[in-house]
Amino acid sequence: MCQPALMRALVFAQRLKDLAVLRRVRDRIDREYAAPLDVEALARGVNMAAAQLSRQFRLAFGTSPHTYLTARRVERAMTILHRTDRTDLGVDEVRGMVGWTTPETFGTRFAEVVGVAPDACGGEAGRHGTATAAAGPVQTAAVAGDAAAAPAAASPTAPSSVAGQRTTPVRNKEAPAGEPQLA
């Protein structure tokens, strides 16, 4: 008579295991974004097909793994480009540092997420120009889209209004699984 309850418990236990797998995929993106990582590799790591991983990841986190990885890389690239002690680094070097392997797509995708081109971020003009006013630290935190990285919680000096906000790339908001541009 308790079979239905047992079945429900087993199904739910499996659901929690599946979610934990997705958590490890997301953690891997945070940990290894600078490596030549793509959705295929992420899927292989957990014995799933890329399309299946993309679908389940989006159901769990509200964004595809590709979009999450892209946002993470752009966020890190922007952070490096804003560093005043690393003005020696060119855009292409920064692109390589965040694991972006296709030069032709970097500027476009960066601009979609940040609102300005990567070469507008560094240097005097970039730091003080109107173009970067929208791409300052506030936007950086929002791009991260990671509540745990929310600056309001991590730093008393950061504005609290950005905590937990999420910004996704405009064009790629509904990135299908296996999209060719897996940077």
Added chain:
Amino acid sequence: MDITIHASVLPHDDPDASMAFYRDALGFEVRSDVGTGKMRWITVGPPGQPSTSLLLAPPAADPGVTEEERRTVAEMMAKGTYGWILLAAQDLDGTFAKVRATDAEVVQEPTDQPYGIRDCAFRDPAGNLVRIQQLP
């Protein structure tokens, strides 16, 4: 006023696994361990700092939590979007190396954040995010 922040609370799923993480990976001491089964309340904390503790507690143990809410909490813990805590260390990179050597799940290598701090992050066995930042 003489109020201290005495204990912060994080949920556990497997009490022994969580206790082992905070004791063996982070080097905390176990100060008390109450209850049985999954209903355990385990107090841990850094040696030499008896006034600050971390309580590892069963999630959603309050009887006023509905079954649906309990499921949601369990799902969020599994996803890694529920509990988190912010710790700090004098030597972040040395601490990171020591914790990583225990096979703890690394979420983020030591990184300079755009909001002015340097931190790293681990995942505890219950799915909580454990951030550790460099003390100034």
